[in-house]
Amino acid sequence: MKLNDFRQYGHEMIDWMADFLENVEKLPVKSKAAPGDIYRRLPGHAPEAAESMDAIFRDFRELILPGMTHWQSPRFFAYFPANASYPSVLAEMLTATLGAQCMIWETSPAAAELEEKMMHWLREMLDLPAHFEGCIHDTASTATLIALLTARERATNFGSNASGFTADPPLRVYASTQTHSSIDKAVKIAGLGAENLVKVGVDEAFAMDPAALRQAVEADLAQGLRPCCVVATLGTTSSTAIDPLADIAAIARQYGLWLHVDAAYAGTALLLPEMRWMSRGMQHADSFVFNPHKWMFTNFDCSVYFVKDKELLIRTFEILPEYLKTQADAQVNNYRDWGIALGRRFRALKLWFVIRSFGLQGLQQRLRNHLQWARNQQQRIQAHPHFEIMAPMPLNLLCFRFHPPEVQDIAQLNALNEQLLHLLNDSGQAYFTHTKLNGNYVIRWVMGQTYLEERHVLQAWELLQQKAAELHSKV
Numbered sequence: 116m117k118l119n120d121f122r123q124y125g126h127e128m129i130d131w132m133a134d135f136l137e138n139v140e141k142l143p144v145k146s147k148a149a150p151g152d153i154y155r156r157l158p159g160h161a162p163e164a165a166e167s168m169d170a171i172f173r174d175f176r177e178l179i180l181p182g183m184t185h186w187q188s189p190r191f192f193a194y195f196p197a198n199a200s201y202p203s204v205l206a207e208m209l210t211a212t213l214g215a216q217c218m219i220w221e222t223s224p225a226a227a228e229l230e231e232k233m234m235h236w237l238r239e240m241l242d243l244p245a246h247f248e249g250c251i252h253d254t255a256s257t258a259t260l261i262a263l264l265t266a267r268e269r270a271t272n273f274g275s276n277a278s279g280f281t282a283d284p285p286l287r288v289y290a291s292t293q294t295h296s297s298i299d300k301a302v303k304i305a306g307l308g309a310e311n312l313v314k315v316g317v318d319e320a321f322a323m324d325p326a327a328l329r330q331a332v333e334a335d336l337a338q339g340l341r342p343c344c345v346v347a348t349l350g351t352t353s354s355t356a357i358d359p360l361a362d363i364a365a366i367a368r369q370y371g372l373w374l375h376v377d378a379a380y381a382g383t384a385l386l387l388p389e390m391r392w393m394s395r396g397m398q399h400a401d402s403f404v405f406n407p408h409k410w411m412f413t414n415f416d417c418s419v420y421f422v423k424d425k426e427l428l429i430r431t432f433e434i435l436p437e438y439l440k441t442q443a444d445a446q447v448n449n450y451r452d453w454g455i456a457l458g459r460r461f462r463a464l465k466l467w468f469v470i471r472s473f474g475l476q477g478l479q480q481r482l483r484n485h486l487q488w489a490r491n492q493q494q495r496i497q498a499h500p501h502f503e504i505m506a507p508m509p510l511n512l513l514c515f516r517f518h519p520p521e522v523q524d525i526a527q528l529n530a531l532n533e534q535l536l537h538l539l540n541d542s543g544q545a546y547f548t549h550t551k552l553n554g555n556y557v558i559r560w561v562m563g564q565t566y567l568e569e570r571h572v573l574q575a576w577e578l579l580q581q582k583a584a585e586l587h588s589k590v
């Protein structure tokens with residue numbers, strides 16, 4: 116490919132991208148591809164000779180696109196969103212063009228210093244404690260692993276890094292039964308052992324019960340085990356339950372536990388002063404993670420991780436081979452020492468573009484719209500005799516199920532809702548996912564996609580009633 120072709124196809128693809136985003140809501144949201152469909156249609160061998168960009172781009176449109184699920188569709192109500200936005204996409208193009216490897220300050224000073232500035236902007240925007248410092252990672256899973264490794268090193272006085280971790284006595288980690296699977300994974304990878312993750316019970320709102328946490332810690336101490344870390348979740352993945360941070364922080368302080376706050380999705384809501392009741396107690400947190408790549412309109416991947424004590428963090432991860440030493444080391448942040456990977460993408464650029472292009476008020480307005488539309492929909496569900504709300508809704512994730520009065524058997528109700536979910540998703544007009552709460556099959560409806568308007572919510576509500584009525588006529 117020649118520079119002139121790059122220029123020509125670049126223009127063409129930008130036009131394609133704008134057309135795509137203009138029309139994405141008309142495409143089936145969930146891909147209809149069956150397992151193996153795409154793989155079978157791809158050539159078995161890499162091409163010997165160069166191929167034209169025309170041919171490559173045509174195959175992208177004809178082969179790849181139909182196999183994509185459209186996360187940027189405003190009819191995407193599944194999981195949590197992975198929101199992109201126009202300024203974020205443009206910044207990603209520039210990042211790819213610069214192609215910089217931002218492992219240390221010297222390998223691109225602007226990348227390191229923009230990242231530092233973005234972290235300070237975000238700290239202020241979310242009203243986080245002034246002593247928080249941190250950097251950007253790929254995912255919350257990585258950040259949580261970093262938190263557990265740092266907690267482990269603090270608990271063993273950096274002995275595990277030096278001599279390997281010997282679980283004598285075992286270090287114990289506490290999280291609620293509703294916690295994200297990334298905690299289970301991190302406990303395994305950090306060498307703490309899955310058996311040492313204690314799942315603490317929740318209240319009727321699916322939030323951690325602090326009394327149960329205290330009991331679990333006391334029971335472990337009585338057995339000679341070593342309580343090490345507690346993970347509090349702001350916005351659980353099943354139902355966005357908010358663990359009572361201030362109460363958990365008090366227990367963490369009393370027993371010397373590392374307090375990690377997983378706010379992967381809900382952290383973005385701290386942009387709103389009226390949502391900051393969630394972060395009461397945050398000044399005692401040792402670490403905090405949230406994903407702008409979920410609800411803050413910033414392309415995946417972008418996960419922001421703050422710590423109270425950056426010296427502990429750096430002591431856990433620092434390495435200093437001769438070939439990475441530079442003159443500036445004493446005066447700058449070398450983020451390779453703040454986490455696992457050496458190589459780092461220039462992720463701060465898209466945050467800078469997003470924050471400046473939306474403005475704080477623009478971000479807040481969109482979040483408030485999402486929250487309001489979700490409350491409006493909650494009322495419509497409440498008012499309908501055949502639907503019921505299955506969990507409190509502190510944010511914009513509505514957990515509900517179809518419940519016609521004549522169906523009372525739980526297995527039958529679960530099967531009915533599973534059928535409804537498939538009918539909805541197969542229609543191509545919306546995409547929902549499910550969870551189980553207290554054994555009940557529950558449909559999750561997240562109203563937080565970048566391009567969402569209230570008309571999409573209303574259309575999905577029509578679809579929902581129509582599909583439920585179809586099912587009902589067969590019950």
Ligand SMILES: *Cc1c(COP(=O)(O)O)cnc(C)c1O
Binds near residue numbers: 195348351377380
């Ligand atoms: C999505 C989510 C995660 C995992 O996020 P990744 O960035 O994909 O690792 C962790 N915790 C919670 C509460 C989440 O919602």
